[in-house]
Amino acid sequence: MILNSIIRKFFLSRGYEIQKIDLRKNKYLQCSNWDYQQKVVLPHLPKDGIILDLGSGHHPVPHATILADFFPDDTVHRASAIIEDRPLIICSVDRVPILPKKIDFVICSHIVEHVDSPIRAGRELGRIAKAGYIETPAYGKDIIVGTGNMHKWQIVEFEGAMYFFEYSERQKEAHVTSPPMEMWASKKYYPWQDFFWDRQDLYNAMHLWNGQPIIIEHRRNNSVPDPLPEWVPIDERQLVNKENTLTPAEIELLESCLATPDGSDSMKFKDNGFVNEEKKIRYPVRGKKIYFEMSSDT
Numbered sequence: 002m003i004l005n006s007i008i009r010k011f012f013l014s015r016g017y018e019i020q021k022i023d024l025r026k027n028k029y030l031q032c033s034n035w036d037y038q039q040k041v042v043l044p045h046l047p048k049d050g051i052i053l054d055l056g057s058g059h060h061p062v063p064h065a066t067i068l069a070d071f072f073p074d075d076t077v078h079r080a081s082a083i084i085e086d087r088p089l090i091i092c093s094v095d096r097v098p099i100l101p102k103k104i105d106f107v108i109c110s111h112i113v114e115h116v117d118s119p120i121r122a123g124r125e126l127g128r129i130a131k132a133g134y135i136e137t138p139a140y141g142k143d144i145i146v147g148t149g150n151m152h153k154w155q156i157v158e159f160e161g162a163m164y165f166f167e168y169s170e171r172q173k174e175a176h177v178t179s180p181p182m183e184m185w186a187s188k189k190y191y192p193w194q195d196f197f198w199d200r201q202d203l204y205n206a207m208h209l210w211n212g213q214p215i216i217i218e219h220r221r222n223n224s225v226p227d228p229l230p231e232w233v234p235i236d237e238r239q240l241v242n243k244e245n246t247l248t249p250a251e252i253e254l255l256e257s258c259l260a261t262p263d264g265s266d267s268m269k270f271k272d273n274g275f276v277n278e279e280k281k282i283r284y285p286v287r288g289k290k291i292y293f294e295m296s297s298d299t
Contacts, residue, residue: 025189025190026188026189026190027187027188027189027190027191027194028190028194029185029194029198030186030188032198033060034060034110034111034136035060035062035063037198037201037202038062038108038110038134038136041134041202041207041209042108042134042209043064045106045132045134045209046064046106047105047106050105050106051066051067051103051104051105051106051254051257051258052064052065052066052067052104052105052106052107052108053065053066053067053068053069053099053104053106053107053108053129053130054067054068054069054107054108054110055069055070055094055097055107055108055109055112055126056069056070056071056094056109056110056111056112057069057070057083057084057089058070058072058083058084059081059082059083059084060084061084061086061087062108065087065108066087066088066254067087067088067089067090067104067254067255067258068084068085068087068088068089068090069089069090069091069092069097070083070089070090070091071091071092071093071094071294071296072296073089073091073290073292073295085288085289085290086289087251087289088247088251088254088255088289088291089289089290089291090259090290090291090293091290091291091292091293091294091295092293092294093116093294093296094109094112094113094116094122094125094126095116095117095118095121095122095125095229096125096229096232096262096294097125097126097129098259098260098261098262098264098268098284098293099129099258099259099260099264100129100258100259100260100264100267101128101129101264102128102129102130102131103129103257103258103260104129104130104131104133104258105130105131105132106130106131106132106133106134107126107129107130107132107133107134108133108134109122109126109133109134109135109136110134110135110136111136111137111138112137113135113137113154113156113163113165113216114137114138114152114153114154114156114165115151115152115153116153117153117226117227118218118226118227119154119163119165119216119218120216120217120218120226121226121229122216123135123163123213123214123215123216124213126214127210127212127213127214128264129264131211131212132209132210132211132212133209133210133214134207134208134209134210135163135207135208135210135214136205136206136207136208137154137156137163137205137206138152138156138204138205138206139156139157139158139203139204139205139206140155140156140157140166141203141204142204142205143155145179145181145182145204146179146181146182146185147177147178147179147181147182148182150173150174150177152168153167153168154166154167154168155168155172156206157206158206158207158208161208161215162208162215162216162217163206163208163214163215163216163217164217164219165216165217165218165219166219167218167219167220167221167224169221181193181197185197232262232294233294234282234283235284235285235292235293235294235295237285239295240285240287240292241287243287243288244273244288245273245286245287245288246288246289247270247286247289251289252270255268255270255275255291256268256269256270256275259275259284259291261277261282262282262293266278268282268284270286273285273286274286275291
């Protein structure tokens with residue numbers, strides 16, 4: 002310690018300052034949302050039942066029995082390739098091909114802030130599931146980390162309800178890549194990372210619900226949501242030629258809950274796809290992916 006002090010004083014006398022280099026790495030880069038969400042959600046998950054992770058991406062919830070995502074391939078909305086280790090339905094939150102109340106618990110994390118109508122998305126979640134959990138960024142998070150330019154809504158959770166306020170174009174201009182976001186995504190360690198991680202319940206709006214989510218929209222200029230487009234069957238020529246890898250147990254699970262686009266009739270597995278009784282509606286299967294709809298956004 003004495004030697005270090007002498008060396009430090011020597012260099013200071015010549016106009017140099019010795020600084021200790023922090024060689025620690027950012028330990029949060031490998032973390033998923035579930036690493037903090039489980040404290041909130043786990044007590045509410047059924048021990049036996051169908052759990053759907055809607056918007057599963059590259060870090061699906063470990064307890065989910067079925068996954069769903071709108072982007073089957075690479076997209077700006079996630080950092081790496083989608084995980085396909087369980088049945089994965091390709092669909093949006095606005096229209097999910099599941100029979101009414103067949104899902105015991107649905108987890109929808111960081112999806113609804115993007116949609117045209119949170120109320121419509123909430124109704125669909127309530128239609129397919131008995132209970133669930135919705136999480137979005139809170140308004141403060143969008144400001145601090147600069148992600149609001151990707152979102153349509155700023156969200157406040159208050160007394161068991163989620164309030165969605167439509168961003169103005171001017172507000173979106175405030176949301177650009179920020180120094181806190183650069184520190185959060187850095188491979189290097191910064192104390193900000195600990196501060197941010199320990200306050201995820203403050204930086205995100207969290208909504209546990211039973212029966213039906215409680216969602217209120219505040220739209221600008223009395224605007225109305227765009228109508229939900231008519232469902233269009235997948236053009237199988239757009240899909241890669243990949244064999245079905247669903248297990249018999251997974252096929253049985255899907256046959257118990259998959260529905261036609263209007264949610265009224267069940268679907269059965271046949272010839273590497275799920276078809277309705279009249280065989281006029283078909284969802285092709287590639288690997289473990291069940292193609293109901295497909296986004297053109299990459």
